[in-house]
């Protein structure tokens with residue numbers, strides 16, 4: 001029976017992994033040079049020939065790829081195989097400008113499914129499991145990725161997609177779902193709904209794989225407590241394949257990158273210089289096995305740290321931290337970098353729910369930050385004085401974390417719109433990024 005724990009690859013020595021990467025990179029650079037005009041033009045301009053790339057050490061000679069490149073090359077500019085070899089596309093949920101479309105051959109789908117199967121195994125999955133996938137299906141890679149991984153593993157797969165909470169919980173109970181796959185905000189939402197209905201005892205959930213948006217350790221503990229499961233992180237992006245580029249193991253201290261398929265680098269986001277392992281910088285991926293949409297040195301905009309310390313699970317593939325910030329989500333308020341995850345940490349530490357919204361406004365020449373926080377049930381009958389005191393405490397805790405003043409406005413419980421996909425955490429009304 002297929003077992004997608006693959007020790008010969010996932011526990012290979014550093015030398016074995018490097019040898020595999022060297023060979024695949026050399027082949028991939030030739031494929032890309034021969035078939036993608038943008039890369040050929042750039043390499044010609046830089047005076048680099050495919051034969052100059054002999055190993056991973058030469059990676060830094062290659063040009064970066066950015067999200068803007070992907071938009072400019074839309075739709076077919078970066079396609080590296082004849083159109084008739086493509087079996088599927090996926091696309092990112094871009095809010096501005098052109099979307100990004102990624103292409104897959106059957107070989108690409110098989111490798112992606114394998115990566116997701118490894119993630120399920122690391123979360124305790126096997127053929128005996130019932131895998132409940134409530135990531136969105138369709139153009140988004142979440143549903144398709146975990147669905148494919150679950151098939152590869154031979155698990156019974158429930159392609160639930162998102163929404164219809166009643167049906168989600170009913171199926172979980174009736175069919176005995178054991179592994180839940182969705183965004184962490186939807187998991188938190190489901191956990192709340194299950195608690196309200198007193199259904200927790202009727203479920204067989206043992207673990208969950210939650211990705212596609214930023215979440216904190218506090219949110220992990222919240223979901224784990226409410227659902228009585230172990231919650232695992234997973235990372236990926238459509239440009240590189242989808243979920244499963246890296247995944248968490250039982251140690252829950254970072255995500256193993258599937259190094260047989262992707263080479264990871266950390267760079268200084270300002271200079272592009274490659275930084276040593278252990279330093280914080282922008283994560284960059286080169287896909288060395290993809291056929292249809294192979295990207296060289298793709299800048300993810302995620303700020304991470306790579307860690308090669310020995311992992312107790314036995315896997316040797318390098319681990320990445322959760323993204324510690326994302327230049328896209330990062331707000332600069334009064335000259336200070338503010339990440340939504342920092343605010344979430346404070347709220348959960350202070351006993352509030354992870355349902356919040358951050359509103360940035362600008363009056364004359366000053367930026368203002370307001371955080372909408374849902375009241376907890378025990379606050380429903382509090383006097384105005386008590387509420388004011390709680391408000392001051394929270395403002396002070398936020399100031400400690402952010403270094404700047406953020407106003408807090410308490411709103412009624414459950415009044416902030418719940419997310420069934422990616423949560424809208426930040427509303428920037430300053431019109432700084434238009435054009």
Ligand SMILES: [Zn+2]
Pocket residue numbers: 249250251256311312313314315
């Ligand atoms: Zn591990």
